[in-house]
Structure formats: C-alpha cells, structure tokens
Amino acid sequence: MADRPPYARSRQKSCIACAEGKRRCNRQTPQCSRCLAQGLVCTYLSAWPRQKRRNGSRQLESSHISDVGPELSPVSNETLSFWPLNDFASNDTSVATSWLTSMPSLLTLPSLSPAAFFPETTIIDKWSTNQLLHNIKRYPQVFVSSRKTPFIHSRLYDAYLPDSIQDAFTVLAAYSTKTSETEDLIFRILESKTTNLVDQDHHTSILPQLLAAVHALMLFQIIQLFDGDIRQRSLAEQHMNTLKIWTFQLQERAGELTPALTWREWIFAESARRTIIFVMMIESLYLTLKTGCCPNVRAMSILPFTSKTTLWDLSTSASWFAEPDQLRSEIVLYGDFARGWQEGQVPGRLDAFQKLLLIPCLGERYRDLLELDC
Structure with missing residues (x-):
C-alpha cells in the first residue's frame, strides 16, 4: 500500500x-x-x-517495561485502557475494515499489522482486572463440569485423550472438592503432576500432544497463580517460561496447518488459536496484578481467532458444514477486532468470549456493554 x-x-x-x-x-x-x-x-x-x-x-x-515498571503503582483505580484505541488516529481506512480478514492459516496476517497502532505496555483499570480475574479463575472448575473452556472446545478431546489431559482433569476434579483438611494434600498432588508435566520434552511431540500439554499446564497455572498460596505462586512463576516456550512452539507448528476441511480440523485449529491468546492473557493478568503494568499489548494485537464466534457453539459436523464457506474461514486479528468493534464494524450481540477480549482493551467506560456474569 x-x-x-x-x-x-x-x-x-x-x-x-x-x-x-x-x-x-x-x-x-x-x-x-x-x-x-x-x-x-x-x-x-x-x-x-x-x-x-x-x-x-x-x-x-519508554516502551519497555523495565523502564516504566518501577514508576507504576499496583492496579490503578483510574479508567485506563489496555489498548488506548482513541489515541491512534489513522487515515488508512483499511484499519477499520481489515478486522474481517479471510486468512488461509493460523499465522497469516493482513496487509497492515495492527501491532503498529498499539503500545508495548500499558495499564489495565481495576474493573477490567477484576472482571478478567474472576472469570479466568473459574476455568478449571468449568473444564471439570463441562469439559470445555473458552479455549478448549467441548468436543476437542472426544477421540483422543492425552495423558496430560487425563492428569489435569483428575487434579482439577479433586481441587474443585477440596476442604481445609484436604487442601494441603491436593496442592502436593498438583505440584507433583505439574513437575512431571514440565519435565517432558515436547519438541518431538505430535501437535495434539503439544496442545494438550499447553492446556494442562495453563489450567494448573491458573490455580497456582490466582488461587494458591505464596509457594504455589512461586512454583508457577518458575514454570511460566516453559508454558511460553511450548506456546511459541504451538504457534509456529499450528501456523503450518492447511485450511480446515472438516469440523474436527476446525475445532483443533480454533482451539489452538484461542489457546495462544489465553496463555498471553493469563500472563498479562498476572503481571498486571504483580507490577501494575501489562507488557504484552502489541504481541497480543496480532493474534488471530475465527471472527464468527457462534461457530464455537455448534455441536455437530452437519451444522458446521451448513455455514457458508467464507464464514468458516474468516479470521480476525485481536487488535483489528478491538478497533473494529469500537468503530461499529462488528455486527450483532457480543458473546462472552468476545466480551472477555474487549474488556482489557476498552475498560470500565464500556462497563454496561461488556460486564460478564462472575
């Protein structure tokens, strides 16, 4: 251009x-x-x-967290946007229209990357932080009760159930029923299963095994980071880099997937896309709570997901095939989606997943439209 x-x-x-x-x-x-x-x-x-x-x-x-972090107080009470969209004026109309971009694979980007419009770091307001925290903390329990989360499709593990997911389900089920008398034992089991998981080498794992390992570790991390004691948080911090490396491997390898021709292929690809987003969101939330600053804004702005999120709730292959081909393949970048919604380019009502993505971007000033049931 x-x-x-x-x-x-x-x-x-x-x-x-x-x-x-x-x-x-x-x-x-x-x-x-x-x-x-x-x-x-x-x-x-x-x-x-x-x-x-x-x-x-x-x-x-000034864009690096190491330079601005010490000057920031913990989570601010002011209404500060995660991605301050109004601060980035552009005469390029493709920015407003590129949010609904058809892409052939996971990592294909539109002609203008939204990363150019977003800062490296910023602060999330207190309301947005609480909304994210209350919902993300629920995901281990949601997975146990319904075998799904916003990043794990309910049918993803129908035909293939890796050991890491079996272990994760067992630990999460026990954790959901813990009492003051059993809490210490369950935390010890959680530590043991987490150690066993991170000791595995996933460089040569098949892609479904790698995705399952990322799911198991991020569910363990949610408990340890947001619902554990000091020891659990310390252990989770030690494993955070492992989760990031696995996620980067997932991102690279999933980017080589061919366009989904079946519902099962689409479920896997979209679960991978959403998983990459949520791994970075979990890390961003923890760093916000710890330092008051989110360092992943620009990196998150170029992460893709399927724009028609109602496809996620379909329960049969026939219903997926009934959707037009172009709607099944339309991929949007996170940053383009946030900008597009603010500019009125996103039709229809927002679902819970879309709201969760927009909350840190737009903040408390859109509370009436974005508030989630906690």
Whole structure:
C-alpha cells in the first residue's frame, strides 16, 4: 500500500534467521516465536533504524517495561485502557475494515499489522482486572463440569485423550472438592503432576500432544497463580517460561496447518488459536496484578481467532458444514477486532468470549456493554 506508514511496512518483514531459513516469521519483538523456541538470535534489519528515526530514542526507550515498571503503582483505580484505541488516529481506512480478514492459516496476517497502532505496555483499570480475574479463575472448575473452556472446545478431546489431559482433569476434579483438611494434600498432588508435566520434552511431540500439554499446564497455572498460596505462586512463576516456550512452539507448528476441511480440523485449529491468546492473557493478568503494568499489548494485537464466534457453539459436523464457506474461514486479528468493534464494524450481540477480549482493551467506560456474569 502506497500510504502505509514506513514503520508498519518494516514491522512485517521477516527476521534474518527466518528469512535465511525460509520459514514463516510472526514478526514479534524482541524475538519472534521461532527464534525464541529454538534459541536463535532474532534480528530485524530495517525495523530499528526506521523506528528510531520516526520515534526518537527517548520515546523508544519508554516502551519497555523495565523502564516504566518501577514508576507504576499496583492496579490503578483510574479508567485506563489496555489498548488506548482513541489515541491512534489513522487515515488508512483499511484499519477499520481489515478486522474481517479471510486468512488461509493460523499465522497469516493482513496487509497492515495492527501491532503498529498499539503500545508495548500499558495499564489495565481495576474493573477490567477484576472482571478478567474472576472469570479466568473459574476455568478449571468449568473444564471439570463441562469439559470445555473458552479455549478448549467441548468436543476437542472426544477421540483422543492425552495423558496430560487425563492428569489435569483428575487434579482439577479433586481441587474443585477440596476442604481445609484436604487442601494441603491436593496442592502436593498438583505440584507433583505439574513437575512431571514440565519435565517432558515436547519438541518431538505430535501437535495434539503439544496442545494438550499447553492446556494442562495453563489450567494448573491458573490455580497456582490466582488461587494458591505464596509457594504455589512461586512454583508457577518458575514454570511460566516453559508454558511460553511450548506456546511459541504451538504457534509456529499450528501456523503450518492447511485450511480446515472438516469440523474436527476446525475445532483443533480454533482451539489452538484461542489457546495462544489465553496463555498471553493469563500472563498479562498476572503481571498486571504483580507490577501494575501489562507488557504484552502489541504481541497480543496480532493474534488471530475465527471472527464468527457462534461457530464455537455448534455441536455437530452437519451444522458446521451448513455455514457458508467464507464464514468458516474468516479470521480476525485481536487488535483489528478491538478497533473494529469500537468503530461499529462488528455486527450483532457480543458473546462472552468476545466480551472477555474487549474488556482489557476498552475498560470500565464500556462497563454496561461488556460486564460478564462472575
């Protein structure tokens, strides 16, 4: 596009390692997911010089959490937006219309990445933080009672039930019925199962096994980070990097999936897309509670999911095939979705999943439209 900002163009070029390896690059900074997962040096030739000339060194330095974190107090009571959409004016009309972009695979991006419009870090207001916390804490219990969460489809584990999911279900079921007398024992079992899980090497695992391992670890992390004692939080922090590495591996490998031709394939691909979003959201929520600052804004803005979320609630293959082909394949980026909704480009009522995505983006000023049942 002739009128695309130079920074947006440079951000969409592959890093040197991915370019030399002729592999897809998701263009995240400071490291793309492939470089982080494989321990490679991640360098972008054109992004740094252009960004420095455009923003100046002082503004660039202020985008890093290490520079702004110590000045921030814990969760602010003020109405501060996770992604301050009103602050990013653009004459490029494709930003408003690209939220409903058809993409052939998990990591294919539209012509203009929304990451160029979002800051690296920001603060989530207190109401939004509480909404996210109360709902995310419920997911282990929701999974036990209904075998689903907003990132695990209810039919995902019908035909294939990996050991990691069996262990997770058993631990979560016990945790949901814990008493003061059994709590210590259940936490010890949780620690043991978590240790066994993270000790496994998933570099060579088949993709369904990798996704199941990510699901099990993130459900354990939800309990340990948000509903455990100091010991549990400390253990969860030790395993947080493992969860991130597995998620980057999932992101890279799922990006090579061919377009879904069956309902089962779509269930797997959409579960993977949503899982990547929620792993980053869980980490963002914990860091917000701990430091008052969310560092993952720009990275989350380029994460995709299926725009027609009612497809998630379909219960049969026939009902999925009954939907038009273009609706089954329409993928939206998180950042484009948030911008599009604020600009009136998202039709119909919001479901719970969409509200959860918009809460940290838009904040308490949209409370009447976004409040979830806790």
